[in-house]
Amino acid sequence: MNTTQDNSQAGLSFFETAPGKLLVSLGGLIATIVFLVWGFGFLRAAEVPLYVMTPFAILWGVGGIAMLYTFGNMFIEQMPQVITARVQPYLFVGPAVLILFWYLAFPTIRTLWISAFSNAGGPPAAVWASPAEGGGWDNFSKEFSENFVGLDNYAQIFSGENNNMRIAFRNNLYWILFGASSSVIMGLLIAVLADRSKFENVAKAIVFLPMAISFVGAGVIWNFIYEYRPSGESQIGLANAILTLFGAEPTTFAQNVGLPWGLNNIFLIIIVIWLQTGYAMVLFSSAIKGIPSELLEAARVDGANEVQIFFRIMIPVIWGTIITVTTTVVIFTLKVFDVVWVMTGGQFDTQVIGTQFYRESFTSGNSGTGSALAIILLLAVVPVMIYNLRDFSKRRTF
């Protein structure tokens, strides 16, 4: 050992002691937070060209998070073992949870708040406006309207006076009853039957193909299929062409308000069944292939026929998948919007909660009612989601 090396090591060694590391990590953490906050401000205010802005944003985002993790981890590792083990996981999921909160929870709360205002009374004055102009901190909480109405928007939606809303709810019910159940049942049937067919791959590909089409694209396609020309003219829509071929009168399908109980909705629901059956089928198919063949053979030897095997062995064994697929499809259909919007714009009594929300919020300038509808939709989805997740965690322990 010579003395010069000793010297330099003495300089370094402070940072390798526990208090040294603690100091470095604390300093690093503070620097990181300052950097993140400053960077945010810079990005928001800066008027620099895009080619400067973009690299900086990447550096700020990726580098900042990396620094946060590095120094945070370093800091936590200086704590006693017990605390380190407890806290470390939260350090790593923490930023993601915070960002999720910002993007999901915060807007939800804001929507909930907005749903408590009516559009009457016009927008509130700015917080900083003079009291004479109606300004003041009171306005801070008033998002877009003067008029706080509490739960009136909800009451109005459910009052039954509003025929539009009643029809929207009924239609959503149709969507779940016919749309979700048909997708699931047909998906399951196709998966089971295809599994025994020589043409399994072709059949599955054909059923799965519509999954690749967007809802809007599907709407356009089906608009052509349902295309209506008055009787006597040549029909260019596939559906009416077939109808007239057999001598029936052409009809307007989804736009046919003459049908009882709003059954014209079925023609929209068919489109989503066409789109979603493939999704259900693929998941069911893989679940069915996951059933050990010996299990089915054991049942066969035990005396079960194929129908009994399906209901008493296959269905219970893939029950977890059935729940997951069903809840996912139910959530899809609850949120349905695009197909209805493209096909009918929510007219002809085909409106659903999704389209009503859009119409109220963005066409009628009725953000309060629109937000209330969004909240109702959310509340309807949540229980389905919880059931899905609970079943998921149950299956984990299987």
Place this chain on the structure above:
Amino acid sequence: MASVTYEHVKKSYGDVHVIKDLNFHVSDKEFLVLVGPSGCGKSTALRMLAGLEDITSGQIKIGDRVVNDVPPKDRDIAMVFQSYALYPHMSVYENMAFGLKLRKMSKTEIDQRVQKAAGLLGIGHLLDRKPKQLSGGQRQRVAVGRAIVRNPSVFLFDEPLSNLDAKLRVETRANITRLHQDLGTTFIYVTHDQVEAMTMATRIAVLKDGYLQQIDTPQTLYDHPANVFVAGFIGSPSMNFFEGKLVNKDGKLMVDLGVFQLEVPAGKKDMYGKHVGKDVVCGIRPEDINDPLYLPPAVADSRVQGKIEVTELMGNEIFLYLNSGGKQYVARVDPRTKAAVGMDKELSFNVDNMHLFDKVTEKRLE
């Protein structure tokens, strides 16, 4: 209670012929073990009997009834699978009751049968559990229980012990033998393990490449293997094989193996005499090679010099891995032997128990 008959049974998948002309008869109450290396068609043979595979040609009969086109549920059989194939969503009780419920049996009768079988197998305390809560051995017993509640005329077992650890396998082996004695039903059991076959079977059928090699009692199979394959397959460690020629030398009938000669004992001279000049495969089981100091009584002693390459002490015996002029073989000798690695040692071959096979056909010379 029923016999089982295979008559010219064939099975092919396209051009792949898995079973080529299988013929045998299993009497009522017999415990037949189908044994052979993987891919020999033994599982396929069993699955055809169960009705889980079509029969390409030929006939399978249970009792006097041809069952080729009878669905599994109507064949009056029960099967225990290698993976046990317990229904994961049902409790042990429901697993066992499933087949009875499908047959619309009354609740009390089902309960009686399940309780009785559970008692027999010692799984009475597990009836409310789900299969995932059971150990491997317990699952295996439930699978057997599910088969016996049905009270079938033929039991089929498809390698039911291969998922168990060694100790449990030995225990379960004895339990299944006991079960066969208690139930007095026809058992047909598939395994690749010749020890299972030897210990459990009343008769063993050895299969290879889709052909039946030999079907006989374990003792006959061991003492009089029909061909080189059966001789090598049955017994552990395997029989030693030496290639050689039957020759007459100074009035003695000898098997000339190149590195050494073995004299054919007087009692077998007549039998082998007519094959003089033939190329043969000579088989000697490891236990028929002894340390001359510790000879079992009454052996036809023939001495051979060999170099010891490896020794394996088993406690009650020692395996010697030997080499005589480049030919390697195994001996199973008394543990008191002084033999050590590297030693050149004189060994005694018990030529009374020598097996001779035709080198070309690989069939036993008789």
